[in-house]
Amino acid sequence: MATSTLDNRTSYKYKLGTNRLGLWLFLLSDAFFFAGLLISRFYLMGFTRPHLDQTLGLIVTSVLLISSFYMNRAETAMAHGDQKTFLRGTLITLVLGVIFLVGVVGVEWQLAPFGPGDGAHGALFYMMTGMHAFHVLTGVIFLVIVYRNGRKELYTAEKHWGVEACATYWHFIDVVWIFYYPALYLIGTVVG
Amino acid sequence: MDEKKKVNFLKLGLVRGIIFQVVGSIVGMGIVMLIRLLMGLPAWNAEPVWVGGTFVGVITFLIGVGAFSDWFKWAKGEKTSDHHEADPSLPGWAKYYSISLDHKVIGIQYGVTSILTLGLAGTFAMIFRTELAASKLQYIDLGTFNSLIGLHGIVMIAAILLGIGAMSNYLVPLMIGASDMAFPRLNAFAYWINVPGALLVVSSLFLGGFDTGWTAYPPLSARAPLGMQMFFLGVYVIGLSSILGSLNIIVTTIRMRAPGMNYFRMPIFVWAAVATSIIGLTATQFIALSFQMVMFQRLLGMGFFDPTNGGNVVLFQHLFWFYSHPAVYVFILPGLGMISELLPVFARKPLFGYKWIALSSMAIALVGFFVWAHHMFTAGMEEYLRVPFMYSTMLVAVPTGVKFFSWVGTLWRGKISFPTPMLFTLGAVSIFLLGGLTGPPNATVATDLHLHDTYWIVGHFHATMFGGFIFPFFAALYYWFPKMTGRMYNEKLGKWHFWLMYPAFYVQSLGQMRIGLLGMRRRIADYDPALNFDFSHLLITIAGFVIFASVVIFLVNVWMSVKRGEKAGTNPWNSRSPEWQLPTPIPEHNYADHPFEVVGEPYDYGLEGSTYIKMSAASKASAAD
Amino acid sequence: MKHFFRVAVLVAILTVLIGFGLDNSGYMPALASVQGAAIDALFRKHIWVISFLFSLISGFMLYSFVAFRRKPGEEGDGDHFEGHTGLEIAWTILPLGIVLYFAFLGAAALAETRRADPNAHKVTVVGSQWSWRFDYEDYGFSSTELRLPIDQQSLLTMTSTDVIHSFWVPEFRLKQDALPGEGMERELRITPTVIGDYKLRCAELCGLEHAYMVSDVIVMEVSDFEKWVAEQTEGPSDDPIERGELWYEQYGCQACHSIDGSDRIGPTWAGIFGTEELLTDGTTIVVDREYLIESIVDPQAAIVEGFETIVMPPTGDSMTEEQIHDIVDFIESLAE
Numbered sequence A: 001m002a003t004s005t006l007d008n009r010t011s012y013k014y015k016l017g018t019n020r021l022g023l024w025l026f027l028l029s030d031a032f033f034f035a036g037l038l039i040s041r042f043y044l045m046g047f048t049r050p051h052l053d054q055t056l057g058l059i060v061t062s063v064l065l066i067s068s069f070y071m072n073r074a075e076t077a078m079a080h081g082d083q084k085t086f087l088r089g090t091l092i093t094l095v096l097g098v099i100f101l102v103g104v105v106g107v108e109w110q111l112a113p114f115g116p117g118d119g120a121h122g123a124l125f126y127m128m129t130g131m132h133a134f135h136v137l138t139g140v141i142f143l144v145i146v147y148r149n150g151r152k153e154l155y156t157a158e159k160h161w162g163v164e165a166c167a168t169y170w171h172f173i174d175v176v177w178i179f180y181y182p183a184l185y186l187i188g189t190v191v192g
Numbered sequence B: 001m002d003e004k005k006k007v008n009f010l011k012l013g014l015v016r017g018i019i020f021q022v023v024g025s026i027v028g029m030g031i032v033m034l035i036r037l038l039m040g041l042p043a044w045n046a047e048p049v050w051v052g053g054t055f056v057g058v059i060t061f062l063i064g065v066g067a068f069s070d071w072f073k074w075a076k077g078e079k080t081s082d083h084h085e086a087d088p089s090l091p092g093w094a095k096y097y098s099i100s101l102d103h104k105v106i107g108i109q110y111g112v113t114s115i116l117t118l119g120l121a122g123t124f125a126m127i128f129r130t131e132l133a134a135s136k137l138q139y140i141d142l143g144t145f146n147s148l149i150g151l152h153g154i155v156m157i158a159a160i161l162l163g164i165g166a167m168s169n170y171l172v173p174l175m176i177g178a179s180d181m182a183f184p185r186l187n188a189f190a191y192w193i194n195v196p197g198a199l200l201v202v203s204s205l206f207l208g209g210f211d212t213g214w215t216a217y218p219p220l221s222a223r224a225p226l227g228m229q230m231f232f233l234g235v236y237v238i239g240l241s242s243i244l245g246s247l248n249i250i251v252t253t254i255r256m257r258a259p260g261m262n263y264f265r266m267p268i269f270v271w272a273a274v275a276t277s278i279i280g281l282t283a284t285q286f287i288a289l290s291f292q293m294v295m296f297q298r299l300l301g302m303g304f305f306d307p308t309n310g311g312n313v314v315l316f317q318h319l320f321w322f323y324s325h326p327a328v329y330v331f332i333l334p335g336l337g338m339i340s341e342l343l344p345v346f347a348r349k350p351l352f353g354y355k356w357i358a359l360s361s362m363a364i365a366l367v368g369f370f371v372w373a374h375h376m377f378t379a380g381m382e383e384y385l386r387v388p389f390m391y392s393t394m395l396v397a398v399p400t401g402v403k404f405f406s407w408v409g410t411l412w413r414g415k416i417s418f419p420t421p422m423l424f425t426l427g428a429v430s431i432f433l434l435g436g437l438t439g440p441p442n443a444t445v446a447t448d449l450h451l452h453d454t455y456w457i458v459g460h461f462h463a464t465m466f467g468g469f470i471f472p473f474f475a476a477l478y479y480w481f482p483k484m485t486g487r488m489y490n491e492k493l494g495k496w497h498f499w500l501m502y503p504a505f506y507v508q509s510l511g512q513m514r515i516g517l518l519g520m521r522r523r524i525a526d527y528d529p530a531l532n533f534d535f536s537h538l539l540i541t542i543a544g545f546v547i548f549a550s551v552v553i554f555l556v557n558v559w560m561s562v563k564r565g566e567k568a569g570t571n572p573w574n575s576r577s578p579e580w581q582l583p584t585p586i587p588e589h590n591y592a593d594h595p596f597e598v599v600g601e602p603y604d605y606g607l608e609g610s611t612y613i614k615m616s617a618a619s620k621a622s623a624a625d
Numbered sequence C: 001m002k003h004f005f006r007v008a009v010l011v012a013i014l015t016v017l018i019g020f021g022l023d024n025s026g027y028m029p030a031l032a033s034v035q036g037a038a039i040d041a042l043f044r045k046h047i048w049v050i051s052f053l054f055s056l057i058s059g060f061m062l063y064s065f066v067a068f069r070r071k072p073g074e075e076g077d078g079d080h081f082e083g084h085t086g087l088e089i090a091w092t093i094l095p096l097g098i099v100l101y102f103a104f105l106g107a108a109a110l111a112e113t114r115r116a117d118p119n120a121h122k123v124t125v126v127g128s129q130w131s132w133r134f135d136y137e138d139y140g141f142s143s144t145e146l147r148l149p150i151d152q153q154s155l156l157t158m159t160s161t162d163v164i165h166s167f168w169v170p171e172f173r174l175k176q177d178a179l180p181g182e183g184m185e186r187e188l189r190i191t192p193t194v195i196g197d198y199k200l201r202c203a204e205l206c207g208l209e210h211a212y213m214v215s216d217v218i219v220m221e222v223s224d225f226e227k228w229v230a231e232q233t234e235g236p237s238d239d240p241i242e243r244g245e246l247w248y249e250q251y252g253c254q255a256c257h258s259i260d261g262s263d264r265i266g267p268t269w270a271g272i273f274g275t276e277e278l279l280t281d282g283t284t285i286v287v288d289r290e291y292l293i294e295s296i297v298d299p300q301a302a303i304v305e306g307f308e309t310i311v312m313p314p315t316g317d318s319m320t321e322e323q324i325h326d327i328v329d330f331i332e333s334l335a336e
């Protein structure tokens, strides 16, 4: 913005703080949506759960958790100006994200012995994984953008808000899954 | 505006957006049909095709307006300039029809849209009120009636949300001494997304309507005509605007205050705006979720609320009211903030108990999260929830009471004058008092068993919404009119507006409450003549028309005064608030050339020699104190 | 101090005027149930508190408008005082006490409305778009009007076959939604106190004809009630056509289907038997027994041209096969 006596307001650092606050508030808001779905899940299904492939669930969960690790590495690398590790980390995260998507939407949805129209468990399973997958998809798109801009060397150790935002978002998606995975795969007795 | 510059209409964001939306919807429909064919389904099935198509239309609208342009550039790693106006070749008025990043322009865009939607919803009310003026069906059929009341409700609510957007966007940065909002692009986006959203909601009228009222309870809403989906989608989109707008207000308030402006020195309206935004930011997700679940139940047969398919109809009501109760405090908190803002100016006294009023807004917002189930006392929800929710609901009366008593304290021993904005402020206090006091009888469960879903409730919420929003909104419009336009409104017409609207409102609301107690149900197109409600209904209808007429007077006033009103000084009300110390019209970057420092309390009227803000010497010259 | 004294008088006068005015305005319909008495007593307390608080704040404001208005030519500002913590605390604590007390009263009144009589006699209330049916299961018959014996508690169990409806008789004061779904039955206890005819009006928007979803409620002397029960339990007539007409009324078909050829939401039954009808899928069909039974059991199977937008509820699910045959006989009898 224009000049004022508040010179520090226009500094990158101050804006970074503002951006961070904005992002965190957005995630807080989004968390309410996911929480609402989680509550609905317990309201309708109580301590029962849908019949799902446990191995697959474990695999996709691990994939997502590992991806978060690489995301973190990428971000730290950027903060130290290590362009190469950053790019590699981003790319691995991206690939793992895609694997997760394929695992859930491409495989689990096909394997599941029920469809979205089959009772509360069907509806909830597809809505919860669907909304989560939608967020993973936006995260993947975000990663593609960051990767591409990273290749163009647009980020520096001092200025890489784009990378940081992407990483924070990615971790958020991961945390959501940490709640969703037990809610769908582990808690309660199997029905449907 | 006399300069007859030739305008290329296709350059106006609004026009482009709508063209894009229409084309986008059609293309979107095509895509959905194509996908259906590929999946081996028959191409045409009205519901998925319309929903998919119009959803694409919303996105293309935003592309057409240009809401994404800068973000696309960022994604490509390009820099963007801090421009405010879309296209400098367009004449001045055109900026209001195109994307602009200036929070003042966005505020006015919100305001005008709010008044348009208010007019539309009011017109719907006049149509169904005419039907209700006498028993039996005269002018419209049952289906149309049901759609009209639902649309009246939801479009009014949209008008309120837009009006709040207007007030907080225009005022918050000005009041805290910021040059703009924290995220100007997000701000523009949050405004523009309302336009396709509102179009969708209204389009439901032409797609079979919907017969559920604004609350859209399943399973009825799961069987309603196609219009229901347009209602859901439209509200969904408008909700997104609320979320993003709220986020912006909170960040702006936390990060952009002028030096010395600590939290307890902000003009009180800012507190109200922040309390509102906390609700808007979080709870709104729940109405989005509940509506999304019904939409998917209709599209894919998902059984969330279908009792024959594992669902539970009460769950919807919990999700819906978890937003929609806090939302009613969204409707009023900015209005109550407005009352607190204006009373000191016209009573020439400090705001009584600033901190208490500020914190009571927060208290109302927070307690408001824990009372939702009071809408469900008769709904057959879990029995054990009724009593706890009664207690929590009753608690809201306490912080609200603090506001009322403090307002009285503000007036006491003042030097009160009564120009139009003050009349509307006082009218707001009186009417909101009526609305608020009729709340506790609904909250004590036993009495609600009689009151629920009657016109008593209708009376209750019209009083709260008129007192908490409509009157303060008009007060604000009159009050800031000179700052926004540089001209004074016509005082005589303003007084007419008030003296028609205020008594008519009492007739309408008390009339509704009376017949409600006597047995008038909500949402019925026809009532039993044996109940003898005809005369009361006639009075309510007449009162409604008087309110309608008074708003027409307001519009005439605005129209005439913008063009020919007396020129207003920079600070006609002799207010201490920072925005009044700026020259009129307010410079594009607000305080960029008029930086100030806060040195005193905001409302020290009557204290000799006190100052609130100290503008730097250079800027003093241009702004009269 | 003189200001406060004058305001106090003003507030007192206003309170008395408004309070007595309201109290004597007959704001409630006649009371006709034990449970309603608890509600009315509580509501009356509310009215007085509302009258007082409204007068209190309006009184102070009105007085200020007169006493503290800016007189012509007057300059300057009002007194400078910024607040008073003691006052603020006082007007936080006092209302808090009042609301807690009222919440307590509310809970007590709620308990009063739910006090159970183990001998209450049971009626199941079934709401369907857009009619009510009352199953007197203890006696084994159903009725389209709700008859209740005076001064005895009736336990009403609400349920719905389609969407949410709501049971409300203003004179009884009580209201309870009827929810669709298994395990969603909800109860209401009513002890009527005044003999007479009332109306049950559906209080939850339930679609097109919600306004007209009304049934008769008749409170009668116990002996009359017993006589009525005896008449009903004699069992329906031997004539299937007469029985069919009874089901037609009891199961709510008459809400949508006329038997005199007039227009309602669904197709009329007059003279349809044996005719050819156009369906939405373009085919025609002869209206015979088989088709009629299918239409009742599975309404979505074949939809009559012109009725695409309205869904017929699956009421047939709750009828026995015999009842359905009776209805079909009845429709057949309307052929001429």
Ligand code: HEA
Binding pocket: B215, B328, B329, B331, B332, B374, B375, B393, B394, B396, B397, B398, B400, B401, B402, B404, B433, B435, B436, B437, B438, B439, B440, B442, B443, B444, B448, B451, B452, B453, B457, B460, B461, B464, B465, B468, C053, C094, C095, C096, C098, C099
């Ligand atoms: C602008 C919006 C607004 C506001 C501010 C309120 C405020 C309140 N509302 Fe209202 N309400 C609505 C809008 C609003 N409401 C709407 C739209 C509906 C219907 C929705 C629908 O079904 O379509 C509704 C419905 C509604 C119901 C459900 C009724 C039903 O359908 O059965 C209930 C029940 O508890 C209720 C209670 C309250 C209470 C206790 C307050 C309190 O916050 C009021 C507090 C204020 C005061 C009490 C006055 C001032 C206080 C004092 C002077 C202090 C001293 C007071 C005491 C000691 C009592 N409201």
Ligand code: HEA
Binding pocket: B115, B116, B118, B119, B120, B121, B122, B123, B125, B126, B129, B149, B150, B152, B153, B154, B156, B157, B160, B212, B213, B214, B215, B458, B462, B465, B466, B469, B470, B508, B521, B522, B523, B524, B540, B543, B544, B545, B547, B548, B549, B551, B552
């Ligand atoms: C802000 C909120 C708001 C406002 C201002 C109003 C205003 C009015 N309302 Fe509204 N009402 C609701 C919110 C509101 N309502 C809600 C939420 C419901 C519940 C819906 C539901 O049950 O689902 C409801 C329901 C409702 C009912 C109950 C319907 C039913 O249950 O059967 C009734 C009946 O009398 C009614 C009447 C009126 C009337 C006569 C006005 C009048 O005051 C209107 C006066 C007219 C205007 C204020 C417009 C003036 C504008 C112009 C003159 C401009 C000209 C034109 C253009 C610029 C295009 N309303």
Ligand code: CUA
Binding pocket: C127, C128, C129, C130, C164, C165, C166, C202, C203, C204, C205, C206, C207, C210, C211, C213
């Ligand atoms: Cu049934 Cu309204």
Ligand SMILES: [Cu+2]
Binding pocket: B324, B325, B328, B372, B374, B375
């Ligand atoms: Cu509420």
